[in-house]
Amino acid sequence: MPKGQGLLIAQNKKASHDFFIEETFEAGLVLQGTEIKSIRGRRVNMKDSFARIDYKGEAYLHNMHISPYEQGNRYNHEPTRARKLLLHRKEIDKLIGETQQAGYSLVPLKVYIKNGVAKVLIGLGKGKKKYDKREDLKRKQAKRDVDRALKNNF
Template sequence: MATKSNGDIVVATNRQAHRDYEIIDTWEAGIMLKGSEVKSLREAKVQLRDAYARFTGRELFLIGLHIAGYSSASAQGGHELERSRKLLLHQHELEEMKARVDQEHLTLVPLSLYFKGGRAKLELGMGKGRKHYDKRQAIAKRDSDMDAKRAMAARRREE
């Protein structure tokens, strides 16, 4: 498992989110989990790829997050693999997010799932979907940036 620069233990990342969406803003949210789900997260048995967040009333839920069953759990003590999980944010944050999502037609996409101080946290990105040609432009820009970095590094080595 990877660690962030501040010591958080990263369990999973959604790498496709940065390609498919133009991320405008990010939020850190707690997530309500059952015991066997936390144990599965510690084993990094989770997929963020098809997950998204949606408002239901005044609450925010994460839909489509797949957490595999805990390997040492009994059959009857497990959890549902893909259930809606409530995200924990302050009320003023929820109100701000809901207003922006409704006004600007944005999407809430999970970017990463990690442990911070022993608690599971979700980095939630607010973004706008990219069209197919936008994705190609983003990939081309990333490739040209990498080429420029390589050229500068090679130049420094020559000196």
């Protein structure tokens, strides 16, 4: 875990497979009701989630599933609602410029709790082509084979 991050809650492992991550940003999450209790209970799924900046210049996180809290009764939340991201204006302006280029997207990488507050690590990613993904798999398999051979020899 990189220096400065708190308790890791969820990680988007598919992001590094589908994107070249060029830059990362730490963003706060605007939560409602019992969402923080579900996050602390690690009931978060980041599969197929993405971030987008709307026409007002505000960043939102879409499709991140936070399961309803069991003891939440009527105060529970909608699991996949769009959640506002808290970023500095300069960061948002930079992201607007970068994402308007073809092939760039905002990808949530990790959800963690830092100093009692839920944070999301957002990556600026350029989409990988199919041949890039195959190349990564070949490289990973070759490294695994080398490690296995070294382990067996010693």
